[in-house]
Amino acid sequence: MRILILGASGLVGGNCLKYFNEIPGVEAVGTYFSFEAPGTHYYDTLNPENPENFDVSGFKPTHILHAGALTHVDYCEEHPEESYRQTVESTKNAVKLANKFGASIIYISTDYVFDGKNGPYDENADINPLSIYAKHKWEAEEYIRNHTEYNLILRITNVYGDEIRNKNFVSRLMNVAAKKENLELKLPTDQYATPINAHDVAKAIYLLLKDNKTGVYHLASTDYLNRVQLAQKVLSYYPGHNVKIEAIETKALNQPAPRPLQGGLKAHKFLEEYPFFSFGSVDNYMASRKA
Numbered sequence: 001m002r003i004l005i006l007g008a009s010g011l012v013g014g015n016c017l018k019y020f021n022e023i024p025g026v027e028a029v030g031t032y033f034s035f036e037a038p039g040t041h042y043y044d045t046l047n048p049e050n051p052e053n054f055d056v057s058g059f060k061p062t063h064i065l066h067a068g069a070l071t072h073v074d075y076c077e078e079h080p081e082e083s084y085r086q087t088v089e090s091t092k093n094a095v096k097l098a099n100k101f102g103a104s105i106i107y108i109s110t111d112y113v114f115d116g117k118n119g120p121y122d123e124n125a126d127i128n129p130l131s132i133y134a135k136h137k138w139e140a141e142e143y144i145r146n147h148t149e150y151n152l153i154l155r156i157t158n159v160y161g162d163e164i165r166n167k168n169f170v171s172r173l174m175n176v177a178a179k180k181e182n183l184e185l186k187l188p189t190d191q192y193a194t195p196i197n198a199h200d201v202a203k204a205i206y207l208l209l210k211d212n213k214t215g216v217y218h219l220a221s222t223d224y225l226n227r228v229q230l231a232q233k234v235l236s237y238y239p240g241h242n243v244k245i246e247a248i249e250t251k252a253l254n255q256p257a258p259r260p261l262q263g264g265l266k267a268h269k270f271l272e273e274y275p276f277f278s279f280g281s282v283d284n285y286m287a288s289r290k291a
Contacts, residue, residue, distance in 0.1 A: 073133045
């Protein structure tokens, strides 16, 4: 199994690269575009003909994991053309690459394809994206379904975990709390989601690839929290922290992009097929980091 990971300098891609390369019989290569993480190779998904790109032909991937994304939801709302390029056009190029080598394609999507009125969601729930970001993620999903024979679409949300840049919410909050830095946060009480550790995402993806699974899978842990609850859980591991939280409603934030409020995902389909798989909780992660 030879896996090319597009976007391996990010949270999900980076965890996948590390985990896959620990498995005998798996060879994984990770690429970056804007940020070079250790052990990654340059590849411009918007310009596959760039002579500086990693030599994909020499690697001959059997699987291509497209984990690169423009995930700043409000930025996407105000820059729709860039959002389209980074999300939809990059996916079209990844599909062409996969078809060229007869490789299966794995795409990382989001619970934002739902409107957040009746979450958490299973794979059969009605699609109704609210924001530019969400609409482009759904368009990318549809393109993959319509233009590839072997594909795997994984929806996740509120991903946290070990990350070289500590960009994810949990890691940033941990760093601030550990250093006892002063920070004031306005967090919504009405945005619910299912946080998941990126390491669990990597483990789940490997199982699905090993068994040649295709189609859409939702991955989620048992945590179902709003943003205030998530922050409070993290901060509970840092007595004496200097973080102040103001609990508000989403509408008070005046964010450019609408959010699905009652979001999150149900992993029943995945767990029915892998009943012994155990998703870790935020508490599990915090305890391991504080040990």
